[in-house]
Amino acid sequence: MVKTESAMLENFIRENQNALYRLAFSYMHNKDDAMDCVSEAIVIAFTKIHTLKKIEAMKSWVYRILINVCISMLRKRKRNVALEDASLIDATTDKNNVDRSEIIAIQTEIKKLPPKLKTVIILRFYEDMKLNEIAEVTGLNVNTCKSRLYRALKILKINLDEGEYDNV
Amino acid sequence: MFEKLKQEYNQIQIPVELNECVENAIACGKNKKKIIVFPKAVTAYIAAVLMLIVLLNTSPVFAEAASNVPIIGNICKVLTFREYHYQNKINVVDIVVPKVVNDNNSEWAENINKIILDTIEYQKTQSEKRAQEYYNAYVETGGNPSEFKPVKVNIDYTIFSQDESTLSFKLTSYNTVASAYFEEFYYNINPQNGKKITLENLFGENYVEVLATEVDEQIANFDRQHLEMMFAQVDVKKLINKNREFYINKDGNIVLVFQKYELAVGAAGQLEFCINKELTKN
Numbered sequence: 435m436v437k438t439e440s441a442m443l444e445n446f447i448r449e450n451q452n453a454l455y456r457l458a459f460s461y462m463h464n465k466d467d468a469m470d471c472v473s474e475a476i477v478i479a480f481t482k483i484h485t486l487k488k489i490e491a492m493k494s495w496v497y498r499i500l501i502n503v504c505i506s507m508l509r510k511r512k513r514n515v516a517l518e519d520a521s522l523i524d525a526t527t528d529k530n531n532v533d534r535s536e537i538i539a540i541q542t543e544i545k546k547l548p549p550k551l552k553t554v555i556i557l558r559f560y561e562d563m564k565l566n567e568i569a570e571v572t573g574l575n576v577n578t579c580k581s582r583l584y585r586a587l588k589i590l591k592i593n594l595d596e597g598e599y600d601n602v
Numbered sequence: 603m604f605e606k607l608k609q610e611y612n613q614i615q616i617p618v619e620l621n622e623c624v625e626n627a628i629a630c631g632k633n634k635k636k637i638i639v640f641p642k643a644v645t646a647y648i649a650a651v652l653m654l655i656v657l658l659n660t661s662p663v664f665a666e667a668a669s670n671v672p673i674i675g676n677i678c679k680v681l682t683f684r685e686y687h688y689q690n691k692i693n694v695v696d697i698v699v700p701k702v703v704n705d706n707n708s709e710w711a712e713n714i715n716k717i718i719l720d721t722i723e724y725q726k727t728q729s730e731k732r733a734q735e736y737y738n739a740y741v742e743t744g745g746n747p748s749e750f751k752p753v754k755v756n757i758d759y760t761i762f763s764q765d766e767s768t769l770s771f772k773l774t775s776y777n778t779v780a781s782a783y784f785e786e787f788y789y790n791i792n793p794q795n796g797k798k799i800t801l802e803n804l805f806g807e808n809y810v811e812v813l814a815t816e817v818d819e820q821i822a823n824f825d826r827q828h829l830e831m832m833f834a835q836v837d838v839k840k841l842i843n844k845n846r847e848f849y850i851n852k853d854g855n856i857v858l859v860f861q862k863y864e865l866a867v868g869a870a871g872q873l874e875f876c877i878n879k880e881l882t883k884n
Contacts, residue, residue, distance in 0.1 A: 444628055444871070447624060448624065448869060451620060451621065455620055456611060460611060469620060472620070472624065473623055473624070473626070473627040473630075476624065476631050478631075480628070480632055481631060537607060537610065540607060559608060560607070562608070
């Protein structure tokens with residue numbers, strides 16, 4: 435089989451489909467919309483494969499497409515995200531019997547963030563990306579990402595009235 | 603604190619339908635030309651067999667299309683004839699209808715076009731009818747009309763090669779209410795006489811042997827990851843017959859197409875094997 439860019443994209447998608455789904459889910463907060471976003475992003479990726487300049491940048495490139503799809507779908511739907519999302523508050527996955535009210539509070543505030551700020555939070559804390567990786571995915575420069583991250587944290591801090599986030 | 607958030611994130615449940623959804627999107631993306639349509643994940647397959655589609659592949663009209671006196675330099679192309687794009691709360695329809703245009707206005711081209719058009723119109727009508735039925739059933743069983751997920755049908759074509767000696771293209775159909783969610787129809791025609799090009803024409807009466815050997819050899823050269831996905835007991839010879847799907851690419855090489863699950867597990871997707879034209883009997 436010939437290893438074309440298309441084949442590499444296919445492999446990448448298959449191997450990372452769960453991560454892509456989780457990323458979409460963290461924007462859409464429901465299963466069907468998340469799958470729709472993943473589907474659409476995949477189709478767009480194949481259609482625009484010729485715009486990918488470096489194979490090494492494939493991950494950031496695909497992530498960027500997916501995030502843009504999610505954000506535009508959020509805009510289209512203009513959904514009022516339910517403040518209590520049943521799947522995030524799934525008691526059966528909680529093994530620690532920890533008081534989850536804190537976690538829920540933060541998740542709620544993150545959900546309320548405007549899309550651009552939400553993106554940097556998700557990429558930084560859920561996907562564990564460094565600032566330069568975030569810059570690659572979003573197509574912005576590192577300083578813009580940094581300032582968005584701090585702005586987002588500030589908003590979260592104010593809304594949550596906690597002082598724990600200075601060291602992130 | 604963010605550690606716990608990350609843990610929750612990593613525990614987001616992956617739906618069972620995701621893999622199917624991803625495979626469909628990959629197949630769709632590889633064929634996509636202009637419009638972006640995303641097939642929706644379906645959790646239940648509805649058994650609606652589109653007999654006409656099956657008939658198309660074995661239609662005598664197609665196989666014995668009228669022959670014309672061949673004229674060198676015949677220009678034959680596949681173009682878009684008509685497009686439908688519309689959406690309402692019950693249906694999302696995206697259809698691109700191809701048409702074979704032949705310099706000569708030959709009868710065989712008209713026959714093929716009629717078949718293509720009829721097939722597509724049929725698919726479209728069936729899909730709309732079914733969509734209305736599901737919508738009615740949905741509402742009658744207490745569903746909320748504004749949450750009804752529209753039924754999608756998307757038909758498009760891909761041209762592999764078009765020149766004086768070969769016309770090779772396919773129709774791809776996605777239909778969320780058919781039992782075969784995704785179907786493809788390959789057309790390989792000699793524009794000089796309008797006759798279908800078959801594997802036997804190309805590789806001689808021994809074509810099964812020749813092609814099976816080629817395919818086996820190519821599989822033997824797969825990397826380990828792909829080898830592991832192949833089914834152990836497949837006799838490739840059994841899969842090579844007059845219904846084997848193939849197309850002829852721009853370089854004149856013949857590409858055999860095996861649909862998902864024919865040779866390997868679903869994760870391998872559709873498999874293609876490029877057979878060098880040097881192997882043909884000319």
